[in-house]
Amino acid sequence: MSEHKRERWGTKLGVILAVSGSAIGLGNFLRFPSQAGMYGPGAFMIPYLVALIVVGVPLVWVEWALGRYGGQWGHSSGPGIFQAISPKARALKYIGVMAIFGPLVIFTYYCYIESWTLGYSIFSVLGKIPHVAGVSESIKMKTFLNQYRGLEPGGSFSLTYIFFLITFIINMTVLYFGLRGGIEKVCNIALPTLFIMGIILAVRVLTLKAPGSADSAATPLNGLGYLWNQDLSKLRNPQIWLAAAGQVFFTLSVGMGVILTYSSYLRSKDDVVLSGLTSAVANEFAEVVLAGSIIIPAAFVFFGPIPQKIQAIASSGSFDIGFVTMPLIFQQVPYGMFFGFLWFFMLFLAGITSSISIAQPFIAFFEDEFDFSRRKAVFIFAALMFILSQPAIWLLKYGVMDDLDFWAANFIIVLGALIEIILFGWVFGSDKAWEELHRGAKIKAPVIFKFLIKYVTPLFLAIILGVWMYQNWINVIVMKTDPDGNPLAPANKPYILGTRLMLLALFLFISILVHVAWKRHGGRIDISEEGTAEQEEWSK
Amino acid sequence: MTISGWIFMLLYWGGLTTLLVYCLKKKLSDSD
Numbered sequence: 001m002s003e004h005k006r007e008r009w010g011t012k013l014g015v016i017l018a019v020s021g022s023a024i025g026l027g028n029f030l031r032f033p034s035q036a037g038m039y040g041p042g043a044f045m046i047p048y049l050v051a052l053i054v055v056g057v058p059l060v061w062v063e064w065a066l067g068r069y070g071g072q073w074g075h076s077s078g079p080g081i082f083q084a085i086s087p088k089a090r091a092l093k094y095i096g097v098m099a100i101f102g103p104l105v106i107f108t109y110y111c112y113i114e115s116w117t118l119g120y121s122i123f124s125v126l127g128k129i130p131h132v133a134g135v136s137e138s139i140k141m142k143t144f145l146n147q148y149r150g151l152e153p154g155g156s157f158s159l160t161y162i163f164f165l166i167t168f169i170i171n172m173t174v175l176y177f178g179l180r181g182g183i184e185k186v187c188n189i190a191l192p193t194l195f196i197m198g199i200i201l202a203v204r205v206l207t208l209k210a211p212g213s214a215d216s217a218a219t220p221l222n223g224l225g226y227l228w229n230q231d232l233s234k235l236r237n238p239q240i241w242l243a244a245a246g247q248v249f250f251t252l253s254v255g256m257g258v259i260l261t262y263s264s265y266l267r268s269k270d271d272v273v274l275s276g277l278t279s280a281v282a283n284e285f286a287e288v289v290l291a292g293s294i295i296i297p298a299a300f301v302f303f304g305p306i307p308q309k310i311q312a313i314a315s316s317g318s319f320d321i322g323f324v325t326m327p328l329i330f331q332q333v334p335y336g337m338f339f340g341f342l343w344f345f346m347l348f349l350a351g352i353t354s355s356i357s358i359a360q361p362f363i364a365f366f367e368d369e370f371d372f373s374r375r376k377a378v379f380i381f382a383a384l385m386f387i388l389s390q391p392a393i394w395l396l397k398y399g400v401m402d403d404l405d406f407w408a409a410n411f412i413i414v415l416g417a418l419i420e421i422i423l424f425g426w427v428f429g430s431d432k433a434w435e436e437l438h439r440g441a442k443i444k445a446p447v448i449f450k451f452l453i454k455y456v457t458p459l460f461l462a463i464i465l466g467v468w469m470y471q472n473w474i475n476v477i478v479m480k481t482d483p484d485g486n487p488l489a490p491a492n493k494p495y496i497l498g499t500r501l502m503l504l505a506l507f508l509f510i511s512i513l514v515h516v517a518w519k520r521h522g523g524r525i526d527i528s529e530e531g532t533a534e535q536e537e538w539s540k
Numbered sequence: 541m542t543i544s545g546w547i548f549m550l551l552y553w554g555g556l557t558t559l560l561v562y563c564l565k566k567k568l569s570d571s572d
Contacts, residue, residue, distance in 0.1 A: 045548070049552070222541060225542065228541065228545040228548050228549035229541060229542045230545065278560070278564060281556060281559045284556055285557070285560050288556060442566060442567070
């Protein structure tokens with residue numbers, strides 16, 4: 001077998017920016033305010049902090065350590081990494097298919113949503129977003145968004161598709177240039193730019209003054225109070241704890257296989273404790289400090305200091321917040337076109353650093369397991385993704401995108417994270433796992449996390465999975481309701497069924513590829529730089 | 541915003557910022 005030359009990160013900071021870029025996505029700026037606002041004032045932040053410590057940080061460390069471990073065996077994607085944990089348990093590589101399948105499915109619609117942010121940022125500069133007299137005219141903005149997405153007649157959908165093509169080509173170009181020449185370089189520029197844009201927007205919002213006739217309590221600081229005042233009575237509501245855990249989970253990009261892949265390019269003695277913590281904290285800074293200071297305080301100023309109104313805005317969903325509420329608000333402030341552009345372009349940067357990360361597991365799979373060149377792997381990925389992206393674009397009104405999101409960004413990642421942490425804490429063994437986590441570590445993780453990783457986090461994840469399955473997911477799976485809990489329209493059923501058949505075929509296709517790859521190399525890849533020593537030690 | 545809200549927010553923001561600066565500084569001092 002030919003010796004496989006592994007890609008490596010250019011700098012130690014590069015991998016942190018890349019992982020942070022992966023985690024800081026549209027969800028930080030759109031999903032977090034929606035979740036934090038939905039349950040009313042003073043409800044969300046305490047459960048969110050607890051979930052961050054109990055679920056978020058342990059999972060981040062587990063994924064970094066697992067990824068680096070798998071990388072020593074020459075594997076950068078789920079099947080190889082899972083198999084490396086227990087080489088004798090041959091089924092593990094098929095379970096690891098989830099860590100390729102999930103990101104692949106997310107890419108089929110994420111790139112399209114990302115293209116909306118590019119389109120809207122250009123519309124902001126050109127003044128093409130419809131002008132409204134006041135925030136009460138949200139229907140105009142909503143109609144514009146629906147026309148843009150082809151859900152209502154009157155828009156120019158060809159323009160929407162052109163923005164998708166541009167976004168798709170940008171993504172493929174970055175991926176083509178590889179880990180160091182493409183992903184790392186883009187993240188090194190995009191992440192600091194995103195932070196600067198976020199700070200400018202947060203400062204603008206926090207210095208906003210309410211329109212003349214508004215309530216005197218409609219200040220941005222009181223908007224912050226909506227988030228930060230504590231209403232301890234609400235802590236008795238288990239739904240808030242589940243929602244907070246879910247948000248922490250989604251925002252850190254854990255469970256989907258991206259961190260596994262990125263950290264697999266580390267060297268065996270590279271630190272993962274400090275790196276994992278840094279990426280998690282950078283993500284939290286973007287979410288809590290920046291995103292938390294933009295939408296809710298701005299809505300408080302312009303829609304009034306009425307909790308029910310803020311809850312209604314938050315409950316309208318991430319897309320309405322980002323593409324309806326925020327443009328409405330920016331039109332009411334001086335230089336609104338500029339701030340509108342900043343908002344949408346910041347979302348675009350957040351989007352692209354995430355979309356290139358979810359592409360990498362599939363590309364890495366072909367590079368490692370089939371010894372394909374980067375160019376060939378990217379070409380296969382591009383061709384497959386271009387075809388698979390079409391249903392989410394053209395069949396949006398039939399709920400296809402929601403169903404894809406349900407399977408890939410909800411079901412698979414919660415299940416995937418639960419499997420990962422059980423593999424690490426129980427199959428790998430907690431003592432060995434703790435030792436693996438601390439190999440080359442620049443800081444020591446508090447010993448309480450050993451207990452959390454083994455008992456508390458898996459239990460927490462099992463509860464989340466069980467409760468969500470019972471409350472909502474089971475009805476989605478049997479096609480009774482859509483992922484939002486509304487009855488599934490009969491007209492949508494054939495499209496949802498078709499989507500699921502497509503997903504099943506994709507999962508089987510990747511599983512067959514795994515089977516073929518293991519027939520070919522038997523699970524062992526000889527790598528040119530390092531790792532062989534660890535492999536030999538294992539083989540003894 | 542209430543006083544306890546201010547305290548909670550400043551502790552959270554301050555904690556995150558301090559931790560981010562500490563982590564980046566430690567990482568950069570070790571960077572190749």
